[in-house]
Amino acid sequence: MFTRRDLLKSAGIGAIALGVSSQPVFSAAEKVVKMEAMLPPPKGNRVVICGGGWAGLTVAKYLKKENPNIDVVLIEKRPNFISCPISNPWLADLVSLDFLSHDYNQPAAKYGYRFINAAVIGIERDKKRVYTPHGFIEYNYLVLAPGIRYNYAAWFKEDKEMARFTRMNFPAAFIPGSELLALKRKVHEFEEGDFIITVPPGAYRCPPAPYERACMVAEVFKRNKVKGRVIVLDPKDDIAPKGPGFRAAFEQVYLGIIEYVPKASIKEVDPVNKVIKTTAGDFKFVDANLVPPHQAGALLWMADLIAKDKEGKPTGWADQDPLTFQAKADPNVFLVGDVISGTPYPKSGHMGNSQGKIVAKIIASRIAGKEYKPTLPDNTCYSMVNGSPQEAIVINVNYEYNEKEKKITPKPKVINERSEALAKATYEWARAIYRDMFA
Numbered sequence: 001m002f003t004r005r006d007l008l009k010s011a012g013i014g015a016i017a018l019g020v021s022s023q024p025v026f027s028a029a030e031k032v033v034k035m036e037a038m039l040p041p042p043k044g045n046r047v048v049i050c051g052g053g054w055a056g057l058t059v060a061k062y063l064k065k066e067n068p069n070i071d072v073v074l075i076e077k078r079p080n081f082i083s084c085p086i087s088n089p090w091l092a093d094l095v096s097l098d099f100l101s102h103d104y105n106q107p108a109a110k111y112g113y114r115f116i117n118a119a120v121i122g123i124e125r126d127k128k129r130v131y132t133p134h135g136f137i138e139y140n141y142l143v144l145a146p147g148i149r150y151n152y153a154a155w156f157k158e159d160k161e162m163a164r165f166t167r168m169n170f171p172a173a174f175i176p177g178s179e180l181l182a183l184k185r186k187v188h189e190f191e192e193g194d195f196i197i198t199v200p201p202g203a204y205r206c207p208p209a210p211y212e213r214a215c216m217v218a219e220v221f222k223r224n225k226v227k228g229r230v231i232v233l234d235p236k237d238d239i240a241p242k243g244p245g246f247r248a249a250f251e252q253v254y255l256g257i258i259e260y261v262p263k264a265s266i267k268e269v270d271p272v273n274k275v276i277k278t279t280a281g282d283f284k285f286v287d288a289n290l291v292p293p294h295q296a297g298a299l300l301w302m303a304d305l306i307a308k309d310k311e312g313k314p315t316g317w318a319d320q321d322p323l324t325f326q327a328k329a330d331p332n333v334f335l336v337g338d339v340i341s342g343t344p345y346p347k348s349g350h351m352g353n354s355q356g357k358i359v360a361k362i363i364a365s366r367i368a369g370k371e372y373k374p375t376l377p378d379n380t381c382y383s384m385v386n387g388s389p390q391e392a393i394v395i396n397v398n399y400e401y402n403e404k405e406k407k408i409t410p411k412p413k414v415i416n417e418r419s420e421a422l423a424k425a426t427y428e429w430a431r432a433i434y435r436d437m438f439a
């Protein structure tokens with residue numbers, strides 16, 4: 001459980017002002033975090049949603065649609081929304097940054113939820129409080145949807161300086177913001193040699209994203225006549241989950257530009273000398289998009305809601321019910337989007353949006369004192385595999401639940417044959433889902 005001491009620590013305040021003497025003296029900084037309630041107590045039920053990404057935004061809107069009387073508060077640390085989906089085509093200038101950017105005010109004003117632009121710095125589940133630098137907010141139900149964080153410790157253990165160096169110089173760009181802008185600059189300024197993309201091991205955000213990214217980086221090299229190669233280092237035996245669609249693009253559209261290396265588990269990353277040692281050999285690079293392993297975002301760790309394996313070690317992902325998304329340790333908390341585990345669901349924006357609608361129904365029913373039998377989410381994922389002409393492939397997945405075995409099974413439908421029609425459908429999908437969250 002996150003304690004007051006942890007809260008002060010995370011806000012950068014030492015233990016000196018904790019008030020251990022009979023007459024505590026508070027420093028100026030302590031006064032800032034000697035939290036007052038930020039909002040008046042709710043008249044009815046209040047749902048606080050931490051994280052305004054694909055999942056959190058959807059929960060906020062659909063809760064208000066289910067029941068306008070629920071007091072819905074969305075807390076998000078970014079001032080505006082930039083989409084990771086379609087960011088790969090944007091790398092190759094197939095769309096503008098405007099296409100990816102959206103404002104938080106429009107949906108909050110239209111659907112009547114409260115948007116607070118602040119970072120969540122603490123969670124006290126026993127008091128049902130969420131802390132921001134501006135004060136605390138009390139909740140009846142809490143939704144945690146903070147997305148992912150990078151696990152550089154898997155590469156560098158305790159060496160935080162090396163992690164920082166890597167993140168600054170070879171950003172993963174799997175979390176939107178400056179990293180995406182930096183990656184685009186690197187790709188467009190690249191002159192010659194090998195550009196490496198690492199595919200993370202285990203569960204990670206958007207399984208096809210590294211392969212789509214390889215195509216779009218290669219598209220820029222091809223267009224700019226750069227004498228460069230894009231080397232994709234993948235720990236898996238083969239491209240997952242769409243196989244031949246990407247392979248065909250690598251071998252037909254970007255032959256001689258993309259080199260795909262399977263079974264390349266990373267043994268050592270040396271960002272200073274620009275060498276990566278893998279189980280498939282050592283690779284030197286001129287520049288790189290180094291994507292480390294992923295974990296559930298920090299809020300899940302803060303709230304002590306990470307699943308443990310048989311030995312009691314954290315798995316890195318949320319411990320939630322696979323059908324209701326309710327935290328196993330706390331019936332008042334729901335965990336949604338990329339953070340979840342124990343399901344065959346991929347970590348995708350479409351999936352976060354689909355789950356968000358289910359969670360909104362579950363919470364609204366709970367508040368109304370009604371039973372609700374949760375449905376299953378679905379997923380659609382387009383990947384742009386050619387930039388000229390624009391061509392894409394797609395995977396659609398529905399899921400089936402076997403009550404007896406308590407098992408969710410994916411039923412995928414894959415179109416691996418790239419086409420211009422699917423490229424058009426990619427942008428239609430994006431427009432429709434942005435509209436769903438923002439308009």
Ligand SMILES: Cc1cc2nc3c(=O)[nH]c(=O)nc-3n(C[C@H](O)[C@H](O)[C@H](O)COP(=O)(O)OP(=O)(O)OC[C@H]3O[C@@H](n4cnc5c(N)ncnc54)[C@H](O)[C@@H]3O)c2cc1C
Nearest residue numbers: 051053054055077084085120147206337338347348349350
């Ligand atoms: C290159 C790339 C391409 C992709 N392409 C596709 C695609 O084509 N289709 C698709 O469906 N998916 C795609 N994805 C995946 C998609 O982006 C993610 O699955 C989706 O963003 C997950 O939604 P989420 O709400 O769980 O997390 P996010 O969208 O990351 O939202 C989490 C939010 O929480 C906020 N937050 C975190 N911590 C705090 C805090 N302490 N206080 C306040 N706010 C906080 C973050 O700022 C963020 O806005 C792609 C991803 C990448 C990287």
